[in-house]
Amino acid sequence: MNYKVIGSSVSRLDGVAKVTGKAKYADDYFEREMLIGKVLRSPYAHAKIRSIDVSKAKNLDGVEAVITYQDLPKIKFATAGHPWTFDEAHRDVEDRLIITDKVRFCGEPVAAVVAIDEIIALKAIKLIDVEYEVLPFVMDQEEAIKEGAPIIHEERQNNIISSFGNEVGDVEIELKEADKVFTGKFNTSTVQHCHLENHSAYAYMESDGRIVIVTSTQIPHIVRRIVGQALGMPWGRIRVIKPYIGGGFGNKQDVVIEPLTAAMTLAVNGRPVRYALTREECFIDTRVRHAMRFTFKTGVTKEGKLLAIDIKNLVNNGAYASHGHSVTMSCGSKFRPLYNFNAIKYEPKTVYTNMPVAGAMRGYGVPQISFALESHLDDIARELNIDPVEFRLKNLVKQNHVDPSSKNVVRSMGLSQCLEKGMELINWNEKKKLYKNQIGSLRHGVGMACFSYFAGTYPVALEAAGARIVMNQDGSVQLQIGATEIGQGSDTIFAQMTSEVLGIPIDMVHVISNQDTDITPFDTGAYASRQTFVTGAAVKKAAMEVKSKVLQFASRKNGLNPEVMDIVDCNVVEKTTGIVVCSLEHIALESFYDRIYSSPITSDTSVNIRTNVVAYGATFAEVEVDIKTGQITVVEIYNIHDSGTIINPMLAEGQVHGGVSMALGYALSEQMIFDEKTGRALNNNLLDYKLQTILDTPNIGSAFVEIPDDAGSFGQKSLGENTTLSPAPAIRNAVLDATGVAFNRIPMNPQRVFEKFKEEGLI
Amino acid sequence: MNYKVIGSSVSRLDGVAKVTGKAKYADDYFEREMLIGKVLRSPYAHAKIRSIDVSKAKNLDGVEAVITYQDLPKIKFATAGHPWTFDEAHRDVEDRLIITDKVRFCGEPVAAVVAIDEIIALKAIKLIDVEYEVLPFVMDQEEAIKEGAPIIHEERQNNIISSFGNEVGDVEIELKEADKVFTGKFNTSTVQHCHLENHSAYAYMESDGRIVIVTSTQIPHIVRRIVGQALGMPWGRIRVIKPYIGGGFGNKQDVVIEPLTAAMTLAVNGRPVRYALTREECFIDTRVRHAMRFTFKTGVTKEGKLLAIDIKNLVNNGAYASHGHSVTMSCGSKFRPLYNFNAIKYEPKTVYTNMPVAGAMRGYGVPQISFALESHLDDIARELNIDPVEFRLKNLVKQNHVDPSSKNVVRSMGLSQCLEKGMELINWNEKKKLYKNQIGSLRHGVGMACFSYFAGTYPVALEAAGARIVMNQDGSVQLQIGATEIGQGSDTIFAQMTSEVLGIPIDMVHVISNQDTDITPFDTGAYASRQTFVTGAAVKKAAMEVKSKVLQFASRKNGLNPEVMDIVDCNVVEKTTGIVVCSLEHIALESFYDRIYSSPITSDTSVNIRTNVVAYGATFAEVEVDIKTGQITVVEIYNIHDSGTIINPMLAEGQVHGGVSMALGYALSEQMIFDEKTGRALNNNLLDYKLQTILDTPNIGSAFVEIPDDAGSFGQKSLGENTTLSPAPAIRNAVLDATGVAFNRIPMNPQRVFEKFKEEGLI
Incomplete structure (x- = not known):
């Protein structure tokens, strides 16, 4: 296809608003006499609440309400940001109260205060007396499933949330027949999203009793439903408004603070209440990335053909289920359209522990298994003495592959081109030779890793989307989507799609960036x-509908069939000759003001996408390892994608920069640390939690292999999360290449690297 | 029809919000660091601006911008709130600049200041030096058309805006053939709307250069267009938001402050600026009701059959055209489907004067002609010695009458029933006898007057309307309409219509009361x-569409034809048996979450209504006249309507109370007074301008003759303005009945009554 706007690096629509401070975030909205909500948090990781005395707090001047579990509905609800389903077995685990009656992690809310200002609210918090019955606790997923471990949810027999896996082919037989069987154990750590904007919301009650929540969320329509469920209110009586948000990464694909914010306004008769987390609170009481512990057993022919893999995965889900089993399932499924195995067995256990709750985070379980699998494959390639790239190429699935478990079809497959590009960019072959047999204290190595990823959740969950377009008198349009701009640039690419279909410049597409569940x-x-x-499919459909209405008006005007006309540069033209029939503005004016045919042009439509696409990609990295200090420096890194058509190369590159930066931290420095004696977080702040800074970050290279996929409305596949999947194993494999030491745990921070080097005798 | 919700006195949806202060008006919205705009006004009624020196004002600390005509586009624009039209001859007169370069009335803005607060803005205003060349001015419409009168718009030859009238039949011939010919002269005064909330707006520029205006308006979509025209910007780059508003009455059916508010934010690079009028400013620089001067010549048979009427009307339009010719035309047309005349001639002249601008006001020219015509008819009846009611009944048009000028068809006609009801309510026949030949100083009398009124402007202008309905998961819906709630209760009746069609209770219809031109x-x-x-037709159409989609879902579920099902009390039922097929909630959930058929139910539709209906009614009043003081007290008053189906009796009664109260002031006390020497307003405040207070107001009786009109989506016709048309002549006729004195000028305030009584020898 020859596109005009699709594929061009249009500046993001919200760019100026964001750099000039005009963009309004949840904190920028305020109401007269807004109250402030604050929360008392448990100092214990596991405890029963024997009693709570809130009388002193309630009596403090300026305190408007104090809320404990006793004041709230006893309805257990699930918080994961998934569409509701008729299939009860498929619903998320309902294990949560708005405020708990039993503490399951250190920092869990046990009471909330609503006061006229923050100082009074914090003072009141200190006046609440809680008597706890402290219980033994367990932080590690392996410990948590041992006989005699403390039971975290007392209505259950053990701490296993889910152990739903699957098997394709017969792994045992295949392993028996393999020339070689390799095993490997891999560990990933608990990390936090660290979006710039913490969770922040405010709520008030309208005069008809409906509750309005303005919140920093990725999923306004789901927040509406879950708040309704948590409060036992009809869902239509909740209204959720999403303003600009400062990052989400999955942490805002969960309903974290909204039910309590709603409960706060209910407690004060509908007066507006703001509830915003501090960074310290955000670290422990939102969601973290699941720490996983993998055990692989892989059968290979002596020529390096993969036969079968047996994967065991022990997943630390923290105190509540949230996205638990779903992340674990995603982890076990999204890598599958990568390599041909005769048999795959996936045996996960998702386990409650007395840790902060794990949930959705960019990559949704796949960064973990990517790290494990791609490290494991490198270890195998090394053993077999096959070049890692060659090893993977040998085993890649081909176009038209059908993933046996999801039934997703590989309609387009550009991974081999990605690998070619990566080798070229990093100068793979030369460097592989160059870096053999180093002995100095600064050693270089190159590594790579692959991934596959879907776009959306089909066939696991519903993939519905809606779009509405309203045409103005000058032919410009507003575009409303329920999909949310969370910093990734979606508003801009939806505007590009609309602009492309309607033949109008991008500045004539006004995206309504805020979602409001009442009207979006x-x-x-x-x-x-x-x-x-x-x-994107919904946006295209809506734009096509608008275009069709424009051409119908034009047809009435000049007798030409709508099919032989098009809109080009704000004019209705004859397709074949390019002759201008009339201006788009004229049609727009007619649609409003024609005395007989007046019918303003809008489209309010939805799609239900019942297919999926598989995006692919790889990372190539070069590292310099300082053997003496354990410092790993990423010298070069290339993150290469087959995401089908790239709608906006600049935004795509931005996704790569963000995703790789996140992955660098995942690989090298980030980890939440807890006091083993108390279960308390030790580094829940941005000083002690080691995010990668700009000084730690190399130039990040990106490249795109654009093979349009027929299933995408413009040939597009996925990209946002994909960027974060393969850097960690690529870096790990580069370190292996540089040092011969195989790290099977991330982050590879200097302390851990140093210790491992000592252990391995390098120092 | 048997309706469930239509016809019931549902409480107004915004009632609680308004009495608790939760409803947000333009003044209740604020932005951080909002600037304040103020205006310097001319002390002269007519003057050229020789020079303006704003340097001192600009140099004042805290002043962000000073604006004069020199800083603004030189585009003349029209302000009237009419839909745009392709027919150039039909467009409003473009005679206005955002800030003038020549002053045409006392109080006209000559410069604007934007400052960080109001005090500084007001200080800066005083620092602006204007050199005026003062010109002779003219306040009276008769003077203004005399040879040698000052020309107000210098590009014109005279001060006549329009003299477009019409004639049906041959008035001269009919008058010649009449048994009797009566003449009469009638005068109405300039009055103000006095809505509770003055004009108030604020504007800011979005980061993409689009201008957002939050304003107290009746016509957001028209404001968008006119601001675009005034600034020379594409209309789609203007966004107008209408919050709750505190009354409009037509004064906010004009684009009064929005272009300047937009210019203010443009002058400060898009920072938010509030521009709100004080009451004093609102009196002189918004719109007033046209003062009119009628001359009638009417031919009648000796039996009292009306033959012909010749109407001359001299209309004081003030300094700018605004709704000028349109109000004058309405005045000459809306009374026509009342009485059978063989011939009618209407010869108006709409005239510029150096007065505040006249524009739309409740009744749109008809209160004026109602006063004149219904007084004139009473004078004729009195001369012919026919009972006033009998006289009118004798001449009423019948059902199926076609108005020869508008071609509107009288499909329903309940005026004779209204008259019957009025006579009964006020005890007409007995009182007529009782009050004959009084001689005391307190005299009683009864009077009545009729009216007819259309619903909307067809065939004069476009009648387009849109509605959007979005169904929630619980079966509740949001309703969005571009039509505006301005206190009249429209949101509530639209909710009733939706509730009626969808079979859901009223509290499951959530009306989005605010209009936003981007999405509404x-x-x-x-x-x-x-x-x-x-x-109402658009709302019904949207609701029917939603219902049809619900029944299609239900049909897929159970195989029944959609046509044999209905929605009753939130359930889909079989029409004939009433058996419940499934709950509406279930269908709503399926529409969202069905894995195959997901397609959330919405309707986004519009209508173009190409017909009209004629509503009728009458007022019956009893007065007590204090001959010595000239005080007229209304003892009883009944305002009776044939408005077709009454959607909400309580709201209808509210309209009657408001409209009659307004008309009482129009009849008895309200009038803007000007200093003849300077042209300055003398009573532009609520102390000196004599509104009727609650103490002046009798119990106002209302009654409705409900004859459904087939053209109304639920049989409804118009009501809002109708209430204000006939009280003034009814009161005047009651005074005539009581005293024998015919007042041909309103208001009949004690001063004027006293003088007239002296003149007539009563005192």
């Missing part, structure tokens, strides 16, 4: 790298 | 008593 078309939200693919 | 369906706005009739 339904969309499940920003997650699963679904929006460009799924919502 | 197009509607021309609140005026011409059009919304219940015109927008």
Whole structure:
């Protein structure tokens, strides 16, 4: 296809608003006499609440309400940001109260105060007396499933949330027949999203009793439903408004603070209440990335053909289920359209512990298994003495492959081109030779890793999206989508799609960036790298509908069939000759003001996307390892994608920069640390939690292999999360290449590297 | 029809919000660091601006901008709140600049200041030096058309805006053939709307250069267009938001402060600026009701049959055209489907004067002609010695009458029943006898007057309206309309219509009361008593579409034809048996979450109503006249309507109370007074301008003759303005009945009554 706007690096629509401070975030909205909500948090990781005395707090001047579990509905609800389903077995685990009656992690809310200002609210918090019965606790997933471990949810027999896996082919037989069987154990750590904007919301009650929540969320329509469920209110009586948000990464694909914010306004008769987390609170009481512990057993022919893999995965889910089993399932499924195995067995256990709750985070379980699998494959290639790239190429699935478990079809497959590009960019072959047999204290190595990823959740969950377009008198349009701009640039690419279809410049597409569940078309939200693919289809459909209405007006005017006309540069033209029939503005004016045919042009439509696409890619990295200090420096890194058509190369590059930066931290420095004696977080702040800074970050290279996929409305596949999947194993494999030491745990921070080098005798 | 919700006195949806202060008006919205705009006004009624020196004002600390005509586009624009039209001859007169370069009335803005607060803005205003060349001025419409009168718009030859009248039949011939010919001269005064909330707006520029205006308006979509025209910007780059508003009455069916508010934010690089009028400013620089001067010549048979009427009307339009010719035309046309005349001639002259601008006001020219015509008819009846009611009944048109000028068809006609009801309520026949030949100083009398009124403007202008309905997961819906709630209760009646069609209770219809031109369906706005009739059709259409989608889902479920099902009390039922098929909630959930058929139910639709209806009614009043003081007290008053189906009796009664109260002031006390030497307003405040207070107001009786009109979506016709048309002549006729004195000028305030009584020898 020859596109005009699709594929060009249009500046993001919200760029100026964001750099000039005009963009309004949840904190920028305020109401007269807004109250402030604050929360008392448990100092214990596991405890029963024997009693709470809130009388002193209530009596403090300026305190408007104090809330404990006793004041709230006893309805257990699930918080994960998934569409509701008729299939009860498929619903998320309902294990949560708005405020708990039993503490399951250190920092869990036990009471909330609403006061006229923050100082009074914090003072009141200190006046609440709680008597706890402290219980033994367990932080590690392996410990948590041992006989005699403390039971975290007392209605259950053990701490296993889910152990739903699957098997394709017969792994045992295949392993028996393999020339070689390799095993490997891999560990990933608990990390936090660290979006710039913490969770922040405010709520008030309208005069008809409906509750309005303005919140920093990726999933306004799901927040509406879950708040309704948590409060036992009809869902239509909740209204959720999403302003600009400062990052989400999956942490805002969960309903974290909204039910309590709603409960706060209910407690004060509907007066507006703001509830915003501090960074310290955000670290422990939102969601973290699941720490996973993998055990692989892989059968290979002596020529390096993969036969079968047996994967065991022990997943630390923290105190509540949230996205638990779903992340674990995603982890076990999204890598599958990568390599041909005769048999795959996936045996996960998702386990409650007395840790902060794990949930959705960019990559949704896949960065973990990517690290493990791609490290494991490198170890195998090394053993077999096959070049890692060659090893992977040997085993790649081909176009038209059908993933046996999801039934997703590989309609387009550009991974081999990605690998070619990566080798070229990093100068793979030369460097592989060059870096053999180093002995100095600064050693270099190159590594790579592959990934596959879907776009959206089909066939696991519903993929519905809506779009509405309203044409103005000058031919410009407003575009409303339920899909959410969370910093990724989705508003801009939806505007490009609209601009492309309607033949109008991008500045004539006004995207209504804020979602309001009362009026915004339904969309499940920003997650699963679904929006460009799924919502993009809705946007295209809406724009096509508007175009068709324009051409019908034009047809009435000049007798030409709508099919022989097009809109080009704000004019209705004859397709074949390019002759201008009339201006788009004229049609727009007629649609409003024609005395007989007046019918303002809008489209309010939705799609239900019942297919999926598989995006591919790889990372190539070069590292310099300082053997003496354990410092790993990434010298070069290239993150290469087959995401089908790239709608906006600049934004795509931005996704790569963000995703790789996140992955660098995942690989090298980030880890939440807890006091083993108390279960308390030790580094829940941005000083002690080691995010990668700009000084730690190399130039990040990106490249795109654009093979349009027929299933994408413009040939597009997914990209957002994909960027964060393969850097960690690529770096790990580069370190292996440089030092011969195989790290099977991330982050590879200097302390751990240093210790491992000592252990391995390098120092 | 048997309706469930239509026809019931549902409490107004915004009632609680308004009495608790939760409803947000323009003044309740604020932005951080909002600037304040103020205006310097001319002390002269007519003057050229020789020079303006703003340097001192600009140099004042805290002043961000000073604006004069020199800083603004030189585009003349029209301000009237009419839909745009392709027919150039039909467009409003473009005679206005955002800030003038020549002053045409006392109080006209000559410069604007934007400052960080009001005090500084007011200080800066005083620092602006203007050199005026003072010109002779003219306040009276008769003077203004005399040879040698000052020309107000220098590009014109005289001060006549329009003299477009019409003639049906041959008036001269008919008058010649009449048994008797009566003449009469009638005068009405300049009055102000006095809505509770003055004009108030604020504007800012979005980061993409689009201008957002939050304003107290009846016509957001028209404001968008006119601001675009005034600034020479594409209309789609203007966004107008209408919050709750505190009354409009037509004064906000004009684009009064928005272009300047937009210019203010442009002058400060898009920072938010509030521009709100004080009451004093609102009196002189918004719009007033046209003062009119009628001359009638009427031919009648000796039996009292009306033959012909010749009407001359001299209309004081003030300094700018605004709604000028349109109000004058309405005045000459809306009374026509009342009485059978063989011939009617209407010869108006709409005239510029150096007065505040006259524009739309409840009744749109008809209160004036109602006063004149119904007084004139009473004078004729008195001369012919026919009972006034009998006289009118003798001449009423019948059902199926076609108005020869507008071609509007009288499909329903309940005026004779209204008259019957009025006579009964006030005890007409007995009182007529009782009050004959009084001689005391307190005298009683009864009087009555009729009216007819259309619903909307068809065939004069476009009658387009849109509605959007979005269904929630619980079966509740949001309703969006471009039509505006301005206090009249339209949101509530639209909710009733939706509730009626969808079979859900009223509290499951959530009306989005605020209009936002970016997303709200197009509607021309609140005026011409059009919304219940015109927008009501759009609401019904949208609701029917939603219902049809619900029944299609239900049909897929159970195989029944959609046509044999209905929605009753939130359930889909079989029409004939009433058996419940499934709950509406279940269908709503399926529409969102069905894995195959997901397609959330919405409707985004519009109508173009190409017909009109004629509503009728009458007022019956009893007065007590204090001969010595000239005080007229209204003892009883009944305002009776044939408005077709009454959607909400309580709200209808509210309209009657408001409209009659307004008319009482019009009849008895209200009048703007000007200093003849300077042209300055003398009573532009609520102390000196004599509104009727609650103490002046009798119990106002209302009654409704409900004859459904087939053209109304639920049988409804118009009501809002109708209430204010006939009280003034009814009171005047009652005074005539009581005293024998015919007042041909309103208001009949004690001063004027006293003088007239002296003149007539009563005292």
